[in-house]
Amino acid sequence: MIDDIEFGVTAEGDILLADVIDNDSWRVWPENDRRLQLDKQVYRDLKEVTAEGLALVLKNYTQVMEITSGFSKPRQACHVLVIMGSGSDGVFARKISDEAKKFGLDTTLKVSSAHKTTADTLELIADFEDSGVPTVVIAVAGRSNGLGPVIAGNSSLPVINCPPPSESLSLDIWSSLRMPNGIGCTTVLDPSEAALAAAKILASHNHIVFGKVVTAQLKNQINIYNANRKLE
Known part of the structure; x- marks a missing residue:
């Protein structure tokens, strides 16, 4: 009691x-x-x-x-694999990684091209599938984004497209949005939102991640209440 x-x-x-x-x-x-x-x-x-x-x-x-001592179970490790199609996307990819870490997620950054090194990309994904660790893949690729769709079409891991900003993003974004049937990957433009989406996917595997997601939502609510209180 x-x-x-x-x-x-x-x-x-x-x-x-x-x-x-x-x-x-x-x-x-x-x-x-x-x-x-x-x-x-x-x-x-x-x-x-x-x-x-x-x-x-x-x-x-x-x-x-x-x-x-038996109340708290050891937390299940959860992973976010951030794959970029080019090394020039490193700064943007690290923003995603940094945000993911705030939710208690382990992160890995890799450079691999679905167009130029397809076999290596799929081998990398296979390694994470075999690890037994719940993993979400975030694909950072612009122009003709084949990275996210190729991974999603050949893996059971959840895949989120997060194309980096560019002058031609309004044209390039369609390669991340218009998917063939049977691919099943989503697209999020903001790096912090991509990390949050990954955290929500993994929250059911890890009570710490779940708690951090709920805390973030509570803070958002408090900010709204405070803003409304100032108007009154």
Whole structure:
């Protein structure tokens, strides 16, 4: 049984957890029997502080530590593979990688061309498929974007096209948008949005990633509420 969890609000309107959940903050009654309690109330109920009483408190705290150690499962590693068709796209690709890392995602940057080094590209993708690690591929390629579609058409991994900005983007973007049947890759233009889309895909595999996605959404809501409050 947990007594309560306390929250506070900053001057800016941010909600902060103002308490902790531990053996000093909750009440633990196995089988709902207070006589079996394992929390700090055992110490409070001591009529006299003795060595035996302190040994009981230590025993109880150790038992709670052993029980709660199983609450948190080891997090599943999740990966974002950012492949660029040209080394000149490195700055843009790193923006995606940096944003993905904010969500707790591991990232890898690679240069590989679907047109010029097709076999190498597919071999690289096969390595990530065989790794057993949940992975999202973000393809950074402009002009005639064959990179994302070729990967998506030959892999079960989720693929997001994120073409780099250019003077001819209004023409080039169609090679990322108009897909043949059976390809199944999406297109996102902003690097931070591409990273967020990858994080949402991987959130079900990793509770830390899930928590960071939900936190980002909460911050967006708070920003809207604050902006509305200023108008009032």
